[in-house]
Amino acid sequence: xxxxxxxxxxxxxxxxxxxxxxxxxxxxxxxxxxxxxxxxxxxxxxxxxxxxxxxxxxxxxxxxxxxxxxxxxxxxxxxxxxxxxxxxxxxxxxxxxxxxxxxxxxxxxxxxxxxxxx
Amino acid sequence: xxxxxxxxxxxxxxxxxxxxxxxxxxxxxxxxxxxxxxxxxxxxxxxxxxxxxxxxxxxxxxxxxxxxxxxxxxxxxxxxxxxxxxxxxxxxxxxxxxxxxxxxxxxxxxxxxxxxxxxxxxxxxxxxxxxxxxxxxxxxxxxxxxxxxxxxxxxxxxxxxxxxxxxxxxxxxxxxxxxxxxxxxxxxxxxxxxxxxxxxxxxxxxxxxxxxxxxxxxxxxxxxxxxxxxxxxxxxxxxxxxxxxxxxxxxxxxxxxxxxxxxxxxxxxxxxxxxxxxxxxxxxxxxxxxxxxxxxxxxxxxxxxxxxxxxxxxxxxxxxxxxxxxxxxxxxxxxxxxxxxxxxxxxxxxxxxxxxxxxxxxxxxxxxxxxxxxxxxxxxxxxxxxxxxxxxxx
Numbered sequence: 263x264x265x266x267x268x269x270x271x272x273x274x275x276x277x278x279x280x281x282x283x284x285x286x287x288x289x290x291x292x293x294x295x296x297x298x299x300x301x302x303x304x305x306x307x308x309x310x311x312x313x314x315x316x317x318x319x320x321x322x323x324x325x326x327x328x329x330x331x332x333x334x335x336x337x338x339x340x341x342x343x344x345x346x347x348x349x350x351x352x353x354x355x356x357x358x359x360x361x362x363x364x365x366x367x368x369x370x371x372x373x374x375x376x377x378x379x380x
Numbered sequence: 381x382x383x384x385x386x387x388x389x390x391x392x393x394x395x396x397x398x399x400x401x402x403x404x405x406x407x408x409x410x411x412x413x414x415x416x417x418x419x420x421x422x423x424x425x426x427x428x429x430x431x432x433x434x435x436x437x438x439x440x441x442x443x444x445x446x447x448x449x450x451x452x453x454x455x456x457x458x459x460x461x462x463x464x465x466x467x468x469x470x471x472x473x474x475x476x477x478x479x480x481x482x483x484x485x486x487x488x489x490x491x492x493x494x495x496x497x498x499x500x501x502x503x504x505x506x507x508x509x510x511x512x513x514x515x516x517x518x519x520x521x522x523x524x525x526x527x528x529x530x531x532x533x534x535x536x537x538x539x540x541x542x543x544x545x546x547x548x549x550x551x552x553x554x555x556x557x558x559x560x561x562x563x564x565x566x567x568x569x570x571x572x573x574x575x576x577x578x579x580x581x582x583x584x585x586x587x588x589x590x591x592x593x594x595x596x597x598x599x600x601x602x603x604x605x606x607x608x609x610x611x612x613x614x615x616x617x618x619x620x621x622x623x624x625x626x627x628x629x630x631x632x633x634x635x636x637x638x639x640x641x642x643x644x645x646x647x648x649x650x651x652x653x654x655x656x657x658x659x660x661x662x663x664x665x666x667x668x669x670x671x672x673x674x675x676x677x678x679x680x681x682x683x684x685x686x687x688x689x690x691x692x693x694x695x696x697x698x699x700x701x702x703x704x705x706x707x708x709x710x711x712x713x714x715x716x717x718x719x720x721x722x723x724x725x726x727x728x729x730x731x732x733x734x735x736x737x738x739x740x741x742x743x744x745x746x747x748x749x750x751x752x753x754x755x756x757x758x759x760x761x762x763x764x765x766x767x768x769x770x771x772x773x774x
Contacts (some may be wrong), residue, residue, distance in 0.1 A: 263538045350539035351489060352547075373536045 263347050265305060266354040266372040274313075283366070287334060290364035298346060301375045307344035331375035339342075341367060345374075387416060390431045391505030393473035396481040397435050399540055400474075402442055403529050411445070418737040426657065430702035476688040478503060479593045484585070485529075486555040487538050494529035496558050497522050514579050515565065532677045548597070556603050556659060559587050563607050567614070575652040580611060591646075598650050601739065605646035612639035627669060640670045660691035661687040676707035688730050694722040698731060710738040716760030726755035730765055742772050 279287070291309075298304040313332035320327050324357060344361060348354050354371050362369040392413065398408035401619040407439045415438035419430075427433045485498040490744075500506045500514070508526070512519040532538065566579025585608050591604040616630035625631075647667040650660040665683045669675050684700035705713035714735045722728045733748035749769035754760040 351487075351536045352539050352541075352543075354536075355489065371536075 263349060263353075265345060265347050265353075265369075265376075267372045267374065268307075268344040268346060268358050268361050269370045269372065270309075270341040270343060270356070270361075270377040271338050271370060272367055274337045274339060279366070284328055287364065287366050290366075294360050294364040297360070298344070298357065303346045303348050303353075305347050307342070307346075308310075309342035310340060314368045341365075381423065383416075383420065383423070383564075386419075386426070387428045388505060390434055390473065391416075392481075392503035393431055393478055394434045394438060396477035397473045397501055398438050398442070399481055399484075399502075401439055403540075405533065407436075407442055408444075409502070411442040411598060414438065414441040414445075435473055448548050452460070476542070478589055478668075480504075482555055482590065483542055483551060484533060484538055484540050486551075486558050488550070488554055489538060490529050490532060491525070491556075492557075494525040496561060497525045497527045499558050499586070500582065501526055502561065503586060505552075506578075506582070508513050509535065510530070510578075525571060529736065550673070552592065552594075552597060552599065552771045554588065559583050559590070559603060559607075560659075560662050563587075563610070567610060568761070580607075582610060583607060597660045598653050598655055599657040601646050602650055602657060602663045605643045605650070605663035606659055606666055608639045608646070609643035609663060609670050612643065612670060613638040618760070622760065623767070624760050627675070632673070635670065643667060643670070656690075658687060658691040660692070675706075679704055681707045694720050694728075695725075698722065698728055702731060705735055705738075710735040714739070724755060725756075726761065726765070729755070735769070737772065 265308075275281045295304065295307060299348070316328045316332040318333050320329075342365070344357075346354065346355065346357055351373070352370070354373075358369045394412045394415070395405075396406050398411050398486035399405055399560070402408050402411065412434065415434045418441075419434065419436055460477075481502060482499065485502055486495045497511055497515075500511050501508070506514070508519055508523050510694045511517075512522045515522070563578055563583035566581075566583060586602075587600070587604040587607050591600045594600050606726050612635050613630065615625070615636060615639070616626060616632065616634040629689065644667050647660070650656070650663065656664075656710065661683055665680055665687075668679050668683065681700070681703040683705050687696055688700060693737065698717070701713045701716045701720065704716050714732065717728070717732055720728065729748045731750060733745045734743035736742075736748060746769060749765055749772070753762060753765045754766055
Protein backbone atom coordinates (compact mmCIF):
# COMPACT_ATOMS: atom_id res chain seq x y z
CA UNK A 263 0.00 0.00 0.00
CA UNK A 264 1.12 3.51 -0.73
CA UNK A 265 0.09 6.83 0.80
CA UNK A 266 -1.06 9.84 -1.16
CA UNK A 267 -2.01 13.36 -0.21
CA UNK A 268 -5.08 14.71 -1.94
CA UNK A 269 -4.72 18.48 -1.64
CA UNK A 270 -7.68 20.78 -2.25
CA UNK A 271 -6.62 23.93 -4.03
CA UNK A 272 -8.67 27.07 -3.77
CA UNK A 273 -8.04 30.13 -5.85
CA UNK A 274 -8.10 33.42 -3.95
CA UNK A 275 -10.22 36.00 -5.68
CA UNK A 276 -12.41 33.41 -7.37
CA UNK A 277 -16.10 34.25 -6.98
CA UNK A 278 -17.19 33.22 -3.50
CA UNK A 279 -19.48 30.29 -3.26
CA UNK A 280 -23.05 30.72 -2.04
CA UNK A 281 -23.90 29.48 1.45
CA UNK A 282 -26.13 26.91 -0.11
CA UNK A 283 -23.31 25.55 -2.29
CA UNK A 284 -20.97 25.51 0.70
CA UNK A 285 -23.46 23.41 2.64
CA UNK A 286 -23.79 21.04 -0.31
CA UNK A 287 -20.00 20.73 -0.59
CA UNK A 288 -19.71 19.96 3.16
CA UNK A 289 -22.43 17.34 2.98
CA UNK A 290 -20.90 15.72 -0.09
CA UNK A 291 -17.44 15.75 1.45
CA UNK A 292 -18.79 14.08 4.59
CA UNK A 293 -20.18 11.33 2.42
CA UNK A 294 -16.85 10.75 0.66
CA UNK A 295 -15.08 10.73 4.04
CA UNK A 296 -17.39 7.94 5.17
CA UNK A 297 -16.73 6.04 1.96
CA UNK A 298 -12.95 6.41 2.45
CA UNK A 299 -13.25 5.09 6.00
CA UNK A 300 -15.46 2.19 4.98
CA UNK A 301 -12.97 1.23 2.24
CA UNK A 302 -10.04 1.35 4.67
CA UNK A 303 -8.37 4.06 2.59
CA UNK A 304 -8.75 6.87 5.15
CA UNK A 305 -5.63 8.00 7.03
CA UNK A 306 -6.42 11.60 7.86
CA UNK A 307 -8.18 14.60 6.42
CA UNK A 308 -9.60 18.00 7.16
CA UNK A 309 -10.39 21.47 5.94
CA UNK A 310 -8.15 24.44 6.77
CA UNK A 311 -9.08 27.95 7.86
CA UNK A 312 -8.15 30.72 5.39
CA UNK A 313 -4.46 31.52 4.73
CA UNK A 314 -4.72 34.77 6.77
CA UNK A 315 -4.79 32.56 9.86
CA UNK A 316 -1.38 31.08 9.01
CA UNK A 317 1.95 31.79 10.73
CA UNK A 318 5.31 30.84 9.24
CA UNK A 319 8.16 29.79 11.52
CA UNK A 320 11.75 29.93 10.26
CA UNK A 321 14.90 28.85 12.01
CA UNK A 322 18.14 30.65 11.11
CA UNK A 323 21.30 29.92 13.08
CA UNK A 324 19.24 28.23 15.74
CA UNK A 325 16.95 31.25 16.23
CA UNK A 326 13.29 31.03 15.38
CA UNK A 327 11.48 33.96 13.81
CA UNK A 328 7.80 34.14 13.08
CA UNK A 329 5.91 35.96 10.37
CA UNK A 330 2.22 36.50 9.95
CA UNK A 331 0.45 35.09 6.92
CA UNK A 332 0.97 32.16 4.55
CA UNK A 333 4.37 31.04 3.22
CA UNK A 334 3.60 31.58 -0.44
CA UNK A 335 2.04 34.81 -1.66
CA UNK A 336 0.26 33.01 -4.47
CA UNK A 337 -3.34 33.06 -5.53
CA UNK A 338 -3.67 29.31 -5.10
CA UNK A 339 -3.78 28.22 -1.50
CA UNK A 340 -4.21 24.91 0.22
CA UNK A 341 -7.79 24.72 1.45
CA UNK A 342 -7.71 21.27 2.99
CA UNK A 343 -6.41 17.80 2.39
CA UNK A 344 -6.80 14.09 2.77
CA UNK A 345 -4.12 11.52 3.36
CA UNK A 346 -5.21 8.21 1.92
CA UNK A 347 -3.76 4.73 1.70
CA UNK A 348 -4.29 2.65 -1.44
CA UNK A 349 -2.63 0.21 -3.83
CA UNK A 350 -1.57 2.49 -6.67
CA UNK A 351 -2.04 5.79 -8.46
CA UNK A 352 -5.12 4.58 -10.33
CA UNK A 353 -6.93 4.01 -7.04
CA UNK A 354 -5.73 7.36 -5.71
CA UNK A 355 -6.97 9.09 -8.86
CA UNK A 356 -10.36 7.42 -8.55
CA UNK A 357 -10.66 8.76 -4.97
CA UNK A 358 -9.43 12.19 -6.10
CA UNK A 359 -12.20 12.31 -8.67
CA UNK A 360 -14.80 11.62 -5.99
CA UNK A 361 -13.20 14.17 -3.66
CA UNK A 362 -13.02 16.89 -6.33
CA UNK A 363 -16.64 16.29 -7.22
CA UNK A 364 -17.67 16.43 -3.57
CA UNK A 365 -15.77 19.56 -2.50
CA UNK A 366 -16.18 21.22 -5.91
CA UNK A 367 -12.52 22.26 -6.12
CA UNK A 368 -9.54 20.86 -8.03
CA UNK A 369 -7.62 18.19 -6.12
CA UNK A 370 -3.89 17.58 -6.50
CA UNK A 371 -2.67 14.03 -5.93
CA UNK A 372 0.83 13.65 -4.52
CA UNK A 373 2.55 10.48 -3.44
CA UNK A 374 4.34 10.36 -0.10
CA UNK A 375 8.00 9.44 -0.01
CA UNK A 376 8.89 5.86 0.76
CA UNK A 377 8.35 2.53 -0.89
CA UNK A 378 4.96 0.90 -1.02
CA UNK A 379 4.32 -1.49 1.84
CA UNK A 380 2.20 -4.58 1.91
CA UNK B 381 21.82 -14.78 -37.74
CA UNK B 382 20.44 -11.26 -37.52
CA UNK B 383 20.76 -10.14 -33.92
CA UNK B 384 19.47 -6.67 -34.85
CA UNK B 385 16.21 -8.22 -36.03
CA UNK B 386 15.87 -10.27 -32.84
CA UNK B 387 16.55 -7.13 -30.82
CA UNK B 388 13.85 -5.15 -32.62
CA UNK B 389 11.32 -7.96 -32.33
CA UNK B 390 12.02 -9.10 -28.80
CA UNK B 391 13.26 -6.04 -26.91
CA UNK B 392 9.85 -4.56 -26.03
CA UNK B 393 8.34 -7.93 -25.14
CA UNK B 394 11.26 -8.86 -22.91
CA UNK B 395 11.34 -5.47 -21.15
CA UNK B 396 7.61 -5.72 -20.54
CA UNK B 397 7.96 -9.15 -18.95
CA UNK B 398 10.94 -8.05 -16.86
CA UNK B 399 9.03 -5.00 -15.65
CA UNK B 400 6.40 -7.37 -14.29
CA UNK B 401 9.01 -9.65 -12.70
CA UNK B 402 11.09 -6.82 -11.22
CA UNK B 403 8.50 -4.13 -10.64
CA UNK B 404 10.93 -1.49 -11.88
CA UNK B 405 11.47 -0.11 -15.37
CA UNK B 406 15.12 0.87 -15.02
CA UNK B 407 16.10 -2.49 -13.58
CA UNK B 408 14.17 -4.23 -16.34
CA UNK B 409 15.89 -2.26 -19.09
CA UNK B 410 19.34 -2.86 -17.62
CA UNK B 411 18.66 -6.56 -17.24
CA UNK B 412 17.46 -6.94 -20.83
CA UNK B 413 20.44 -4.99 -22.15
CA UNK B 414 22.77 -7.19 -20.08
CA UNK B 415 21.11 -10.27 -21.55
CA UNK B 416 21.53 -9.03 -25.13
CA UNK B 417 25.20 -8.31 -24.38
CA UNK B 418 25.56 -11.93 -23.23
CA UNK B 419 23.75 -13.08 -26.38
CA UNK B 420 26.23 -11.23 -28.59
CA UNK B 421 29.04 -13.21 -26.97
CA UNK B 422 27.40 -16.60 -26.67
CA UNK B 423 25.05 -17.10 -29.58
CA UNK B 424 26.60 -18.88 -32.54
CA UNK B 425 23.19 -19.78 -33.91
CA UNK B 426 19.79 -18.53 -32.80
CA UNK B 427 18.33 -20.51 -29.86
CA UNK B 428 14.91 -22.06 -30.62
CA UNK B 429 13.12 -19.37 -28.59
CA UNK B 430 15.31 -16.24 -28.44
CA UNK B 431 12.77 -14.28 -26.39
CA UNK B 432 12.61 -16.92 -23.67
CA UNK B 433 16.41 -17.13 -23.60
CA UNK B 434 16.67 -13.35 -23.17
CA UNK B 435 14.02 -13.24 -20.42
CA UNK B 436 15.60 -16.09 -18.44
CA UNK B 437 19.09 -14.62 -18.80
CA UNK B 438 17.87 -11.13 -17.91
CA UNK B 439 16.08 -12.45 -14.84
CA UNK B 440 19.19 -14.26 -13.61
CA UNK B 441 21.30 -11.20 -14.32
CA UNK B 442 18.90 -9.04 -12.35
CA UNK B 443 19.04 -11.43 -9.38
CA UNK B 444 22.86 -11.34 -9.45
CA UNK B 445 22.84 -7.58 -9.66
CA UNK B 446 20.40 -7.23 -6.78
CA UNK B 447 22.37 -9.64 -4.58
CA UNK B 448 25.44 -7.45 -5.00
CA UNK B 449 23.51 -4.39 -3.92
CA UNK B 450 22.19 -3.98 -0.43
CA UNK B 451 19.91 -0.97 -0.65
CA UNK B 452 16.40 -1.19 0.62
CA UNK B 453 15.06 -0.89 -2.90
CA UNK B 454 17.22 -3.73 -4.11
CA UNK B 455 15.96 -5.93 -1.29
CA UNK B 456 12.43 -4.97 -2.18
CA UNK B 457 12.94 -5.94 -5.82
CA UNK B 458 14.68 -9.16 -4.81
CA UNK B 459 11.76 -10.03 -2.57
CA UNK B 460 9.47 -9.57 -5.56
CA UNK B 461 11.59 -11.94 -7.61
CA UNK B 462 11.75 -14.58 -4.90
CA UNK B 463 8.03 -14.27 -4.44
CA UNK B 464 7.69 -15.47 -8.03
CA UNK B 465 10.09 -18.39 -7.60
CA UNK B 466 7.32 -20.91 -8.17
CA UNK B 467 7.28 -20.06 -11.87
CA UNK B 468 8.96 -22.47 -14.27
CA UNK B 469 12.62 -21.74 -14.87
CA UNK B 470 12.27 -21.06 -18.58
CA UNK B 471 10.11 -17.94 -18.70
CA UNK B 472 9.24 -16.51 -22.09
CA UNK B 473 7.94 -13.08 -22.88
CA UNK B 474 4.24 -12.86 -22.19
CA UNK B 475 2.13 -10.85 -24.58
CA UNK B 476 -0.11 -9.51 -21.83
CA UNK B 477 2.95 -7.90 -20.28
CA UNK B 478 3.33 -5.67 -23.33
CA UNK B 479 -0.27 -4.63 -23.09
CA UNK B 480 0.16 -3.78 -19.41
CA UNK B 481 3.24 -1.71 -20.21
CA UNK B 482 1.57 0.17 -23.10
CA UNK B 483 -1.17 1.26 -20.71
CA UNK B 484 1.46 2.35 -18.17
CA UNK B 485 3.43 4.31 -20.80
CA UNK B 486 0.26 6.01 -22.06
CA UNK B 487 -1.18 6.71 -18.62
CA UNK B 488 -3.16 9.98 -18.58
CA UNK B 489 -1.14 11.13 -15.54
CA UNK B 490 1.94 11.40 -17.80
CA UNK B 491 2.54 14.36 -20.12
CA UNK B 492 1.41 13.59 -23.70
CA UNK B 493 4.91 14.17 -25.17
CA UNK B 494 6.39 11.81 -22.62
CA UNK B 495 3.87 9.05 -23.43
CA UNK B 496 5.05 8.76 -27.02
CA UNK B 497 8.75 8.93 -26.15
CA UNK B 498 8.36 6.32 -23.42
CA UNK B 499 6.35 3.97 -25.64
CA UNK B 500 9.00 4.19 -28.38
CA UNK B 501 11.76 3.61 -25.86
CA UNK B 502 10.29 0.72 -23.91
CA UNK B 503 8.05 -1.07 -26.38
CA UNK B 504 9.71 -0.33 -29.70
CA UNK B 505 13.24 -0.47 -28.30
CA UNK B 506 14.26 2.77 -30.04
CA UNK B 507 17.12 4.51 -28.23
CA UNK B 508 17.17 8.20 -27.32
CA UNK B 509 19.09 9.38 -30.43
CA UNK B 510 16.67 7.46 -32.67
CA UNK B 511 13.62 8.99 -30.99
CA UNK B 512 15.23 12.43 -31.10
CA UNK B 513 15.91 11.98 -34.84
CA UNK B 514 12.39 10.74 -35.47
CA UNK B 515 10.87 13.82 -33.86
CA UNK B 516 13.69 16.24 -34.66
CA UNK B 517 13.79 17.20 -31.02
CA UNK B 518 17.16 17.61 -29.25
CA UNK B 519 18.39 14.43 -27.55
CA UNK B 520 18.53 15.94 -24.04
CA UNK B 521 14.86 16.94 -24.35
CA UNK B 522 13.84 13.37 -25.19
CA UNK B 523 16.12 11.93 -22.50
CA UNK B 524 14.62 14.28 -19.92
CA UNK B 525 11.05 13.43 -20.92
CA UNK B 526 11.78 9.73 -20.52
CA UNK B 527 13.60 10.13 -17.21
CA UNK B 528 10.80 12.27 -15.77
CA UNK B 529 8.09 9.90 -16.92
CA UNK B 530 9.88 6.87 -15.49
CA UNK B 531 10.41 8.71 -12.22
CA UNK B 532 6.75 9.60 -12.00
CA UNK B 533 5.67 6.02 -12.74
CA UNK B 534 7.89 4.86 -9.91
CA UNK B 535 7.24 7.65 -7.38
CA UNK B 536 3.50 7.92 -7.87
CA UNK B 537 3.22 4.14 -8.22
CA UNK B 538 1.44 4.10 -11.56
CA UNK B 539 0.39 0.46 -11.83
CA UNK B 540 1.41 -2.05 -14.50
CA UNK B 541 -1.93 -3.48 -15.38
CA UNK B 542 -4.53 -3.57 -18.08
CA UNK B 543 -7.34 -1.25 -17.03
CA UNK B 544 -10.63 -2.82 -16.03
CA UNK B 545 -13.43 -2.83 -18.60
CA UNK B 546 -15.15 0.15 -16.97
CA UNK B 547 -11.92 2.18 -17.11
CA UNK B 548 -11.20 1.43 -20.78
CA UNK B 549 -13.30 4.26 -22.23
CA UNK B 550 -10.89 6.70 -20.52
CA UNK B 551 -7.73 4.66 -20.82
CA UNK B 552 -7.76 3.16 -24.32
CA UNK B 553 -8.00 6.46 -26.28
CA UNK B 554 -4.61 7.81 -25.09
CA UNK B 555 -2.99 4.52 -26.20
CA UNK B 556 -4.64 4.73 -29.62
CA UNK B 557 -3.62 8.38 -29.87
CA UNK B 558 0.04 7.57 -29.19
CA UNK B 559 0.08 4.90 -31.91
CA UNK B 560 -1.78 7.16 -34.34
CA UNK B 561 0.58 10.09 -33.73
CA UNK B 562 3.59 7.80 -34.03
CA UNK B 563 2.37 6.59 -37.43
CA UNK B 564 1.44 10.08 -38.62
CA UNK B 565 4.80 11.52 -37.67
CA UNK B 566 6.37 8.70 -39.66
CA UNK B 567 4.06 9.15 -42.63
CA UNK B 568 4.06 12.92 -42.95
CA UNK B 569 6.94 14.19 -40.91
CA UNK B 570 6.44 17.67 -39.49
CA UNK B 571 9.80 18.76 -40.84
CA UNK B 572 12.53 17.32 -43.04
CA UNK B 573 11.92 14.53 -45.58
CA UNK B 574 8.38 13.25 -45.99
CA UNK B 575 8.37 9.70 -44.71
CA UNK B 576 10.13 8.01 -41.81
CA UNK B 577 9.48 4.33 -42.36
CA UNK B 578 10.72 3.11 -38.96
CA UNK B 579 8.07 5.05 -37.05
CA UNK B 580 5.32 3.73 -39.37
CA UNK B 581 6.53 0.17 -38.98
CA UNK B 582 6.67 0.41 -35.18
CA UNK B 583 3.23 2.00 -34.96
CA UNK B 584 1.78 -0.79 -37.10
CA UNK B 585 3.57 -3.49 -35.13
CA UNK B 586 2.23 -2.15 -31.83
CA UNK B 587 -1.26 -1.59 -33.27
CA UNK B 588 -1.23 -5.21 -34.44
CA UNK B 589 -0.28 -6.41 -30.96
CA UNK B 590 -2.97 -4.23 -29.40
CA UNK B 591 -5.64 -5.51 -31.81
CA UNK B 592 -4.57 -9.11 -31.23
CA UNK B 593 -4.65 -8.66 -27.46
CA UNK B 594 -7.96 -6.80 -27.35
CA UNK B 595 -9.97 -8.33 -30.21
CA UNK B 596 -13.24 -7.04 -28.72
CA UNK B 597 -12.11 -3.41 -28.71
CA UNK B 598 -13.30 -2.36 -32.13
CA UNK B 599 -11.62 1.02 -32.02
CA UNK B 600 -8.29 -0.80 -31.67
CA UNK B 601 -9.16 -2.86 -34.78
CA UNK B 602 -10.27 0.36 -36.50
CA UNK B 603 -6.95 2.02 -35.75
CA UNK B 604 -5.02 -0.96 -37.14
CA UNK B 605 -7.16 -0.95 -40.30
CA UNK B 606 -6.64 2.80 -40.72
CA UNK B 607 -2.86 2.44 -40.42
CA UNK B 608 -2.72 -0.55 -42.79
CA UNK B 609 -4.84 1.12 -45.47
CA UNK B 610 -2.75 4.28 -45.28
CA UNK B 611 0.52 2.34 -45.30
CA UNK B 612 -0.69 0.32 -48.33
CA UNK B 613 -0.67 3.47 -50.49
CA UNK B 614 2.81 4.55 -49.46
CA UNK B 615 4.65 2.98 -52.46
CA UNK B 616 2.61 5.19 -54.83
CA UNK B 617 2.77 8.33 -52.76
CA UNK B 618 6.05 9.58 -54.17
CA UNK B 619 6.88 9.83 -57.87
CA UNK B 620 10.17 8.89 -59.58
CA UNK B 621 11.83 12.18 -58.58
CA UNK B 622 10.65 11.88 -54.98
CA UNK B 623 7.78 14.28 -55.61
CA UNK B 624 4.40 14.04 -53.87
CA UNK B 625 1.67 12.33 -55.91
CA UNK B 626 -1.95 13.06 -54.95
CA UNK B 627 -4.38 10.20 -54.35
CA UNK B 628 -6.24 10.77 -57.64
CA UNK B 629 -3.01 10.63 -59.66
CA UNK B 630 -1.46 7.63 -57.89
CA UNK B 631 -0.58 4.47 -59.80
CA UNK B 632 -2.91 2.06 -58.04
CA UNK B 633 -0.96 -0.96 -59.25
CA UNK B 634 1.79 0.10 -56.85
CA UNK B 635 -0.45 -0.15 -53.81
CA UNK B 636 0.19 -3.06 -51.44
CA UNK B 637 -2.69 -5.47 -52.16
CA UNK B 638 -2.00 -7.66 -49.11
CA UNK B 639 -2.23 -4.74 -46.69
CA UNK B 640 -5.38 -3.51 -48.42
CA UNK B 641 -7.01 -6.93 -48.16
CA UNK B 642 -6.12 -7.12 -44.46
CA UNK B 643 -7.44 -3.60 -43.86
CA UNK B 644 -10.68 -4.24 -45.74
CA UNK B 645 -11.21 -7.43 -43.77
CA UNK B 646 -10.85 -5.54 -40.48
CA UNK B 647 -13.24 -2.81 -41.66
CA UNK B 648 -15.82 -5.47 -42.56
CA UNK B 649 -15.47 -7.00 -39.09
CA UNK B 650 -16.08 -3.57 -37.55
CA UNK B 651 -19.09 -2.95 -39.81
CA UNK B 652 -20.63 -6.26 -38.78
CA UNK B 653 -20.33 -5.26 -35.15
CA UNK B 654 -21.84 -1.86 -35.97
CA UNK B 655 -20.48 0.12 -33.04
CA UNK B 656 -18.72 2.87 -34.98
CA UNK B 657 -16.06 5.06 -33.41
CA UNK B 658 -13.70 7.67 -34.86
CA UNK B 659 -10.94 5.24 -35.88
CA UNK B 660 -13.35 2.73 -37.40
CA UNK B 661 -14.99 5.43 -39.52
CA UNK B 662 -11.63 6.83 -40.65
CA UNK B 663 -10.64 3.28 -41.57
CA UNK B 664 -13.88 2.90 -43.53
CA UNK B 665 -13.09 6.14 -45.42
CA UNK B 666 -9.70 4.73 -46.35
CA UNK B 667 -11.35 1.45 -47.35
CA UNK B 668 -13.48 3.40 -49.84
CA UNK B 669 -10.36 5.17 -51.15
CA UNK B 670 -8.68 1.81 -51.76
CA UNK B 671 -11.69 0.03 -53.26
CA UNK B 672 -12.09 -0.29 -57.04
CA UNK B 673 -10.57 1.89 -59.71
CA UNK B 674 -11.65 5.28 -58.34
CA UNK B 675 -12.91 6.76 -55.08
CA UNK B 676 -16.67 6.70 -54.46
CA UNK B 677 -16.87 10.29 -53.18
CA UNK B 678 -20.56 10.37 -52.13
CA UNK B 679 -19.81 7.43 -49.85
CA UNK B 680 -16.74 9.18 -48.45
CA UNK B 681 -18.82 12.27 -47.75
CA UNK B 682 -21.49 10.17 -46.01
CA UNK B 683 -18.78 8.70 -43.77
CA UNK B 684 -17.39 12.16 -42.95
CA UNK B 685 -20.92 13.23 -42.02
CA UNK B 686 -21.00 10.26 -39.65
CA UNK B 687 -17.52 11.06 -38.28
CA UNK B 688 -18.16 14.75 -37.64
CA UNK B 689 -20.42 14.46 -34.55
CA UNK B 690 -17.97 11.98 -32.98
CA UNK B 691 -14.87 14.00 -33.82
CA UNK B 692 -15.75 17.65 -34.42
CA UNK B 693 -12.17 18.78 -35.03
CA UNK B 694 -11.05 21.37 -37.62
CA UNK B 695 -8.96 18.68 -39.39
CA UNK B 696 -12.08 16.54 -39.91
CA UNK B 697 -13.92 19.65 -41.16
CA UNK B 698 -11.10 20.28 -43.65
CA UNK B 699 -11.07 16.68 -44.92
CA UNK B 700 -14.84 16.69 -45.15
CA UNK B 701 -14.65 19.86 -47.28
CA UNK B 702 -12.42 18.00 -49.76
CA UNK B 703 -15.15 15.38 -50.13
CA UNK B 704 -17.79 18.15 -50.43
CA UNK B 705 -15.81 19.61 -53.33
CA UNK B 706 -15.90 16.28 -55.17
CA UNK B 707 -19.62 15.78 -54.60
CA UNK B 708 -21.09 19.29 -54.66
CA UNK B 709 -18.38 21.30 -56.41
CA UNK B 710 -15.59 23.68 -55.34
CA UNK B 711 -17.82 26.70 -54.61
CA UNK B 712 -19.82 24.84 -51.94
CA UNK B 713 -16.61 23.45 -50.44
CA UNK B 714 -15.01 26.88 -50.29
CA UNK B 715 -18.01 28.19 -48.35
CA UNK B 716 -17.63 25.25 -45.93
CA UNK B 717 -13.98 26.17 -45.38
CA UNK B 718 -14.92 29.72 -44.39
CA UNK B 719 -15.88 28.34 -40.98
CA UNK B 720 -12.67 26.36 -40.53
CA UNK B 721 -9.62 27.76 -38.77
CA UNK B 722 -6.46 25.76 -38.08
CA UNK B 723 -3.70 28.22 -37.15
CA UNK B 724 -0.31 27.24 -38.58
CA UNK B 725 -1.59 24.25 -40.60
CA UNK B 726 -0.43 24.45 -44.23
CA UNK B 727 -3.04 22.07 -45.67
CA UNK B 728 -5.89 24.51 -44.96
CA UNK B 729 -4.59 27.29 -47.31
CA UNK B 730 -3.34 24.57 -49.70
CA UNK B 731 -6.85 23.13 -49.96
CA UNK B 732 -8.36 26.60 -50.37
CA UNK B 733 -5.83 27.27 -53.14
CA UNK B 734 -6.82 24.10 -55.01
CA UNK B 735 -10.51 25.02 -54.80
CA UNK B 736 -9.78 28.59 -55.99
CA UNK B 737 -7.84 27.21 -58.98
CA UNK B 738 -10.83 25.07 -59.93
CA UNK B 739 -13.03 28.17 -59.72
CA UNK B 740 -10.67 30.09 -62.01
CA UNK B 741 -9.71 32.58 -59.28
CA UNK B 742 -5.97 32.51 -60.02
CA UNK B 743 -4.82 35.57 -58.08
CA UNK B 744 -6.52 34.45 -54.86
CA UNK B 745 -5.19 30.93 -55.38
CA UNK B 746 -1.64 32.26 -55.68
CA UNK B 747 -2.01 34.14 -52.39
CA UNK B 748 -3.35 31.00 -50.68
CA UNK B 749 -0.46 28.89 -52.06
CA UNK B 750 2.00 31.47 -50.72
CA UNK B 751 0.43 31.13 -47.29
CA UNK B 752 0.63 27.33 -47.49
CA UNK B 753 4.26 27.39 -48.68
CA UNK B 754 5.24 29.62 -45.78
CA UNK B 755 3.69 27.14 -43.32
CA UNK B 756 4.78 23.81 -44.85
CA UNK B 757 7.47 22.20 -42.69
CA UNK B 758 8.60 19.24 -44.76
CA UNK B 759 10.53 19.63 -47.99
CA UNK B 760 8.47 17.26 -50.14
CA UNK B 761 5.22 19.02 -49.36
CA UNK B 762 6.81 22.46 -49.84
CA UNK B 763 8.21 21.43 -53.25
CA UNK B 764 4.80 20.13 -54.23
CA UNK B 765 3.12 23.43 -53.31
CA UNK B 766 5.82 25.46 -55.06
CA UNK B 767 5.21 23.45 -58.24
CA UNK B 768 1.45 24.03 -58.01
CA UNK B 769 2.03 27.73 -57.41
CA UNK B 770 4.37 27.92 -60.42
CA UNK B 771 1.80 26.07 -62.57
CA UNK B 772 -0.70 28.90 -62.08
CA UNK B 773 1.12 31.26 -64.41
CA UNK B 774 0.83 29.01 -67.42
